[in-house]
Structures are given as C-alpha cells and as structure tokens.
Amino acid sequence: MELIDWIILVGTLAFIVGYGVWKTKGSKNVNDYVLGGKEANWTTVGLSVMATQASAITFLSTPGQAFHDGMGFVQFYFGLPLAMVVICIVFVPLYHKLKVYTAYEFLEARFDVKTRTLAALLFLIQRGLAAGITIFAPSIILSAVLGWDLKTLNVIIGTIVTIYTVSGGTKAVNVTQKQQMFIIMLGMFIAFFFILGYLPADMNFSKALKVAGASGKLDVLDFSFNTSTRYTFWNGITGGFFLFLAYFGTDQSQVQRYLSGKSVRESQLGLIFNGIFKIPMQFFILLVGVLVFVFYQYNPSPLNFNPAATATVLESKYADDYRLLQEAHEELAIEKKIAQDKFSMALDIKEYDATIEAKQNIIHINEKDKQNREAARAVIKQADSGAETNDKDYVFIHFILNYLPKGLIGLLLAVILSAAMSSTASELNALGTITSLDLYKRHTDPESKKSQEYYVSISKWFTMVWGVIAILIACAATLVDNLIQLVNIIGSIFYGNVLGIFLLAFFFKFVKSNAVFLGAILTQILVIVIYYSFIFIYPSGHEKMSYLLLNLIGCLLAIFISCFFQLFDNILKTKNLGDK
Known part of the structure; x- marks a missing residue:
C-alpha cells in the first residue's frame, strides 16, 4: 500500500467515526x-x-x-x-x-x-x-x-x-x-x-x-x-x-x-x-x-490465495512437494488461457461444434485445476495441521x-x-x-x-x-x-427456535408459558444434536443436509413440542379435576 491508500483508508474511517460521535453526542x-x-x-x-x-x-x-x-x-x-x-x-x-x-x-x-x-x-x-x-x-x-x-x-x-x-x-x-x-x-x-x-x-x-x-x-x-x-x-x-x-x-x-x-x-x-x-x-x-x-482465466493466480498458508508450507519440509504443485498450476494457467482464447474465437465465428469442444476443454482444465488446489491444501495441512487451508475469503483481497x-x-x-x-x-x-x-x-x-x-x-x-x-x-x-457461511450456520442453529417462540406467541393463544419454556429448551438441544449428527457426518466436510433447513426444523420443533406439552398439561388438569 502506498501513502495515498493510507490517507484514503484512514481518512474515510476517521470521518465516519467522527461524524457518528459528533451527530449523536449527549443521549440523556x-x-x-x-x-x-x-x-x-x-x-x-x-x-x-x-x-x-x-x-x-x-x-x-x-x-x-x-x-x-x-x-x-x-x-x-x-x-x-x-x-x-x-x-x-x-x-x-x-x-x-x-x-x-x-x-x-x-x-x-x-x-x-x-x-x-x-x-x-x-x-x-x-x-x-x-x-x-x-x-x-x-x-x-x-x-x-x-x-x-x-x-x-x-x-x-x-x-x-x-x-x-x-x-x-x-x-x-x-x-x-x-x-x-x-x-x-x-x-x-x-x-x-x-x-x-x-x-x-x-x-x-x-x-x-x-x-x-x-x-x-x-x-x-x-x-x-x-x-x-x-x-x-x-x-x-x-x-x-x-x-x-x-x-x-x-x-x-x-x-x-x-x-x-x-x-x-x-x-x-x-x-x-x-x-x-x-x-x-x-x-x-x-x-x-x-x-x-x-x-x-487470463492472468496468473496463486495456488492458494491465503499468503500465510503459502508461507507456512514453503518454510516446511513439504516445500518441494508444494513447489511441484505450483509448477503444475502454472502449466494449467497456460493451458487455461489457450482454451479460453479458443472458446472466445469460436464464439466470434459462431461455430457451434468448436464452441462445444472448447467449452468441454475448459471444464476439463478447471477440474484438473480444482484437484491441484485440493492437493495443495492437503500439503499445507501436512505442513501445519492448524493452518488455514481455506482461501475463499482471500480471493477478492x-x-x-x-x-x-x-x-x-x-x-x-x-x-x-x-x-x-x-x-x-x-x-x-x-x-x-x-x-x-x-x-x-x-x-x-x-x-x-x-x-x-x-x-x-x-x-x-x-x-x-x-x-x-x-x-x-x-x-x-x-x-x-x-x-x-459460518455466520449463517451460527444463526441457523438458534433462529428457528426463537422464531417458533414468537409464532407461538402470535398465533397459538392456547399455549401457555411453561409449555413454551420447556419446549424451547428441548428444541434447542435437539437442533444442536441434529446439527452435529447431520451436518458434519462426513470427514470430508460434505453435508448430509443443508444448514438452512435447521431454521425450518427448529421453528417446527418449537411449535409442535410446545403444543404437545400444553395438550399434555391440559389432559393432566382435566384428569385431576375428574378425580376430584
């Protein structure tokens, strides 16, 4: 970063913070x-x-x-x-x-x-x-x-x-x-x-x-x-x-x-x-x-976008293995650019068969590139089991x-x-x-x-x-x-249950406080169990169920369990009155 970047960065943030403090001072x-x-x-x-x-x-x-x-x-x-x-x-x-x-x-x-x-x-x-x-x-x-x-x-x-x-x-x-x-x-x-x-x-x-x-x-x-x-x-x-x-x-x-x-x-x-x-x-x-x-597709990219992870593996005993993958990555980058040029030319001349052939070649090269990147992540993990191999968050930066x-x-x-x-x-x-x-x-x-x-x-x-x-x-x-995705996963674990509590409050007038309280506690336990049972079931990290469905599951569980507790409580009260 150059001096002008620091001036713009610091100046922008300082203006926002200063403006906020100045406009809102004195809340009594x-x-x-x-x-x-x-x-x-x-x-x-x-x-x-x-x-x-x-x-x-x-x-x-x-x-x-x-x-x-x-x-x-x-x-x-x-x-x-x-x-x-x-x-x-x-x-x-x-x-x-x-x-x-x-x-x-x-x-x-x-x-x-x-x-x-x-x-x-x-x-x-x-x-x-x-x-x-x-x-x-x-x-x-x-x-x-x-x-x-x-x-x-x-x-x-x-x-x-x-x-x-x-x-x-x-x-x-x-x-x-x-x-x-x-x-x-x-x-x-x-x-x-x-x-x-x-x-x-x-x-x-x-x-x-x-x-x-x-x-x-x-x-x-x-x-x-x-x-x-x-x-x-x-x-x-x-x-x-x-x-x-x-x-x-x-x-x-x-x-x-x-x-x-x-x-x-x-x-x-x-x-x-x-x-x-x-x-x-x-x-x-x-x-x-x-x-x-x-x-x-037309310009060189790093094998892994996380610079800290790259530095870690290059300083380890696995550096040679990683460099071999880097060489393969550079060769794929050349192949990728050639394939994209062929695809672009086929589009210009509007030749259908050439376009399909070029597209299939691109798909093949990208699959090889994906496998190469996955192999690089595995090597990084070997070099340091605590290293951050995920690099999605580093691409744009x-x-x-x-x-x-x-x-x-x-x-x-x-x-x-x-x-x-x-x-x-x-x-x-x-x-x-x-x-x-x-x-x-x-x-x-x-x-x-x-x-x-x-x-x-x-x-x-x-x-x-x-x-x-x-x-x-x-x-x-x-x-x-x-x-x-991590933020949304955290929210999905809790949001469905809380939403269920509010929907019970809005639309289920017969459900009382004790039933809702117990239902919410049991629901939260069940959602966490479901999350750990189905989301991380595979060592590869592939999900058996999308975390988004936890919101629906949590909401429905909170409603059904609370209603069940309330109906059970009503039955007990009716029975006790009958006994008397």
Whole structure:
C-alpha cells in the first residue's frame, strides 16, 4: 500500500467515526440511546437494516464464494422478500403498538419473564459469537496487507467500533451506516468497472459472462430436491425464509433498527426497501466475484490465495512437494488461457461444434485445476495441521492488493472495514440493550425506580463489555470453510427456535408459558444434536443436509413440542379435576 491508500483508508474511517460521535453526542434517556429518539425516516431505516446485514464478511467472502462455486449462493436470499412482507404485516405494527424497546419485552407480556429471559439469552449467545466473527473478518484483510498479528488487529478494530457505538447508541449506528453504505456501494461499482477494463481487449461484458458460463459459474437456479446441496431454490424459499423471518423479526440487532422509525409506515417502507434491493445487491457482489474468476482465466493466480498458508508450507519440509504443485498450476494457467482464447474465437465465428469442444476443454482444465488446489491444501495441512487451508475469503483481497491502482486499494479496504464497523456496531448496540433492559433492569429493578440517565450509563457499560467479549471471540476464531457461511450456520442453529417462540406467541393463544419454556429448551438441544449428527457426518466436510433447513426444523420443533406439552398439561388438569 502506498501513502495515498493510507490517507484514503484512514481518512474515510476517521470521518465516519467522527461524524457518528459528533451527530449523536449527549443521549440523556433510554428512548434516545436505544431507539435513537424514534426519528429515523424510511431511507435511514432501510439503509441501516441493509448495512447491519451486509457486514465485512459479505464483501470479503461473497466474491470468493462466487469465484469457487458460482452464483448459486444468491438463492440463499430468495426467501427474503416474503419474510419482509410478513414482518411488515405482523411484527412491526405489534412492536410499535406495545411501545417496546426490545423484541423480547413482548414475550413477557404474552408468556412470562422466564420465557423473555430465555429468548434473550439465546440471542446473546448467537449474536455474541457472530459479533466476534464480524471483527475477525476485516482483521484477516489487514493481516494480509500489513503482516500484522491477527489478535492485535482484532483489538484495534473492535476498540474503534466499540468507541462510537458506546458514545452514541442507536442513533450513532443509524447515522454512520448511511455514510458506510454509500462508501460500500461506490467502492464495489468502481471495482466492477476496473475488472471489466482489465479483461482482454476483445472481451466485452457479454463475452465475459459466456466465459464464466462455460465454467458453470452462472448456474443461478438449482431446482433439485437434494437436501445435501446447500443452496437450492427450495432451500432458499423455505430455510432462507424462516432464517430471515427470525433474523429480521426477532433479532434485536435488526429489530432495533426499525423500531427507531418515526412511525409504523416509515419502518415498513424501510423493510420493503431492503426486501426489494437486497437480492440485486447480493447478485451484483457475486457477479464481481465471477468477473474476478474470468480475470484469473487470463492472468496468473496463486495456488492458494491465503499468503500465510503459502508461507507456512514453503518454510516446511513439504516445500518441494508444494513447489511441484505450483509448477503444475502454472502449466494449467497456460493451458487455461489457450482454451479460453479458443472458446472466445469460436464464439466470434459462431461455430457451434468448436464452441462445444472448447467449452468441454475448459471444464476439463478447471477440474484438473480444482484437484491441484485440493492437493495443495492437503500439503499445507501436512505442513501445519492448524493452518488455514481455506482461501475463499482471500480471493477478492488478493485481486485488490495486486491489480487495482493506487488510491483505489485504500478505498476498497475502507469499503470492507466500513461494512465491518456497521454490522458490528449494530450487534454491540443490540447486545448492550438486551443485557441492560431484558436481563439487568428486569431482574434488578423492574419498576424502573432509577433514573433514565442511570440506564443509559448501564447500557453503555454493557455495550463496552460486549465489545471486549467480541474481541476475545475474534481472537479465538478460525476459518471454517467460509466466513459468510459460518455466520449463517451460527444463526441457523438458534433462529428457528426463537422464531417458533414468537409464532407461538402470535398465533397459538392456547399455549401457555411453561409449555413454551420447556419446549424451547428441548428444541434447542435437539437442533444442536441434529446439527452435529447431520451436518458434519462426513470427514470430508460434505453435508448430509443443508444448514438452512435447521431454521425450518427448529421453528417446527418449537411449535409442535410446545403444543404437545400444553395438550399434555391440559389432559393432566382435566384428569385431576375428574378425580376430584
């Protein structure tokens, strides 16, 4: 990185943090600190909701996901628009009517305090873990750029985010996220057009898509009913629907965003905005990753994109084995470029047989390349069993650092760090709110005898504590397959159960608190057992069942088990009355 990159990077981040602190200083009551004074219009709500979900992991991992596996990941979001409609009709009006600060206040009104506490604790566990990962993701980037220790970077990034989140609360999060989303989308559009400009002179956007399509990277829709395939149309509109319904309807990091809206209408419009634009945004980010794949069909790429893993194996006794694989990789790169040129020529002359033959040759070479990369990962594991062989999260950053011009590198790094700050800030803000209001206040001073300033102070302290916890989790994190998938897996383990509790509260009036409480505990145990029994059943890491289905399974289990307990309790009561 050059001086201009550092100036743009530091200047962008300093402006966002400083602006957030300046615009939101002086929150004196809980309404201002937790709900931002309920002053947000629909654009602020929509951008804040979108920025909360679009963490650094989105912009770090998603292009790498497309590079390796193509556009199929976008199916994960197919259930989102429908989930937004349900939340706008059911959740938003109820939350505003009850004038709650947190989603879990409603559960106490419907059931009892122990159910509220259980749901809050489930949220704290899964969101606390996710907050650590959203800090860890950008640390990977700066580690690759600066060669700094990951743990040091976790502390620096986590501290910066914690400072402005503690300072301004929800309003600080909302205000800064508008600036962050602008920086994020500007940077991604610039990267998109630069990648197109770096492709061969005779290759336009249409031909680039055909090149990507020849390698199967544009296979967006999968209508198969194979439950072991993570991303299919059916998994997206079922498991994805329940995941997003739980995330946006019951996760305080999102609920707090739209509770800050001026009115029900403003909150609903903000959520509909997110429902309309989220899928195109994710499609675009995946498309950037596909174009990076096309770029590397004509330009040299590393055998493994993780520089730390490469350095580890080259300093080990397996260095010669790895160098042989590197030589094979370089030979494949030449073959790949020749095959792509033949495919491009066949497209130009519109000769069908030549096009099919060239396409088959590309598929064959890419399969050999995939096998070679897998062999390289195996050698890295032999050199160091603790090494991070997964390199999906390094693909986009490798392109940024090695091919983008000076100044733009700083901007793209600011994009990814801005996304990290926006998502982590929302999470810390929600974690502090839940801990202070749903746990501390409810169990120590439920009648609110202490002053508003006192609870603002307590919320700030708990936010700071969660900032420290998130940093510690980040320091303990490792790469598991792909960061964006890891966050979604963590959410899927908990979200279905919590959503089931809320649906019982909304639509199953005959179910009482004890049945729900016991049903939720048993459901969470069963979901964890199902996860470990079916997801990691194979040593190779292949799934027997997509983790997305855990959202549907958890929700249905919570409903059925709670209903069963309630019916059983009703039978016992009826029998006891009959005995008397």
